[in-house]
Amino acid sequence: xxxxxxxxxxxxxxxxxxxxxxxxxxxxxxxxxxxxxxxxxxxxxxxxxxxxxxxxxxxxxxxxxxxxxxxxxxxxxxxxxxxxxxxxxxxxxxxxxxxxxxxxxxxxxxxxx
Amino acid sequence: xxxxxxxxxxxxxxxxxxxxxxxxxxxxxxxxxxxxxxxxxxxxxxxxxxxxxxxxxxxxxxxxxxxxxxxxxxxxxxxxxxxxxxxxxxxxxxxxxxxxxxxxxx
Numbered sequence: 001x002x003x004x005x006x007x008x009x010x011x012x013x014x015x016x017x018x019x020x021x022x023x024x025x026x027x028x029x030x031x032x033x034x035x036x037x038x039x040x041x042x043x044x045x046x047x048x049x050x051x052x053x054x055x056x057x058x059x060x061x062x063x064x065x066x067x068x069x070x071x072x073x074x075x076x077x078x079x080x081x082x083x084x085x086x087x088x089x090x091x092x093x094x095x096x097x098x099x100x101x102x103x104x105x106x107x108x109x110x111x112x113x
Numbered sequence: 114x115x116x117x118x119x120x121x122x123x124x125x126x127x128x129x130x131x132x133x134x135x136x137x138x139x140x141x142x143x144x145x146x147x148x149x150x151x152x153x154x155x156x157x158x159x160x161x162x163x164x165x166x167x168x169x170x171x172x173x174x175x176x177x178x179x180x181x182x183x184x185x186x187x188x189x190x191x192x193x194x195x196x197x198x199x200x201x202x203x204x205x206x207x208x209x210x211x212x213x214x215x216x217x218x219x
Contacts, residue, residue, distance in 0.1 A: 030161075033207075042117075042199065042211040059204075085216045090156060102207065104156040 003027075005017075006091050006105035013081055014113050021076045021108050023091030031097045032074040034066065036087040037107075043090065049074055050097070081112045116140045119210035126131050126217050132187040134213045136200030145183050147174050147198040150212070156199070159185075190217045 006024040013019050023032065027098040030051050035043040045058030055066050063085060065077045074093075078085055088109050092102040118137045126132050138145070147160045160167050160174040162183075167174050171190075176183040187194055195217050200210040 009134040012210065036208075040211065041202075045206065048206075092156075097203070097206070101146060101158040101161045103158070104148075106155040 003098045004091060004093055004105045006108050009106065010107060010109050012111045012113065015081055015083060017035045017081050019081055019110070021078075021089055021091075021110070023074045023076070023105060025072055025091075025093045025103070027093065027095070027103070028071055029093035029095045029103070030071070031094045032068065033092045033094075033102065034064070034074070034076045035090045035091060035092065036060065036085075038087050045088075046076065046089075048097075054088075077109075083112050086110060095108050115210070116208040117200055117202055117210040119213050121196075121213060122211070123214045124216070126190050126215070128191060128217055128219050130217075132190050132191050132194075132215065134185045134200075136183045136185070136199075136210060138181050138202045138204060138208070140171075140204060142204045144203050144204040145176050146201040146207075147183075147185050148201060148204065150197040150199060152196070159198075164202050168191075188206060188213075192219050198214070216218045 033048045033054045035047040044060050049055045049068040052071045066097045088107050090107045091105040094100045120135045144161050144163045148156050150156045171188045173186040197212040197214050199212045
């Protein structure tokens with residue numbers, strides 16, 4: 001199906017573990033984004049990518065790693081999860097940054113115990 | 114300092130009421146976006162506008178570039194309109210408001 005999909009939808013893990021959240025889009029959009037959503041903060045940008053093999057930090061990148069070896073995939077890795085990274089994570093894509101809407105995935109609810 | 118401010122934070126309305134959600138921003142923008150998020154659900158783009166007004170069904174979005182202000186109006190509100198409405202602006206990057214939680218009571 002066309003669109004943007006995130007997996008898993010829900011994840012529970014323990015502090016110190018590595019966890020990877022997946023994001024896949026079928027539109028061949030150039031730009032992809034990872035956000036976290038926490039009460040009182042709205043959406044905050046973690047990392048974004050303008051094209052394959054091009055990534056850049058957002059507002060809250062510490063503790064996260066991304067890669068973009070293919071245009072359609074943009075995985076987000078927490079190398080050593082901490083409780084403060086418990087959040088809802090959204091992936092988004094857009095064909096052109098700034099003057100086109102972003103299309104969002106359904107989100108991944110991540111709990112770190 | 115938040116680049117995008119929304120008001121009110123929470124809003125409860127009776128079915129059929131006219132609803133207004135406000136958004137002010139402090140940065141230069143290419144466009145302003147209104148997004149909708151249902152409880153436990155994903156985020157959907159409702160409008161993208163850079164001037165004037167747009168209408169889609171019972172939803173109307175307006176923007177005043179000089180005043181750096183936008184409003185989202187819902188006419189004849191319905192319980193299915195209950196959601197969080199998020200204002201975002203885009204220029205070099207996206208900035209998001211913290212959202213307005215709307216509950217429409219039957």
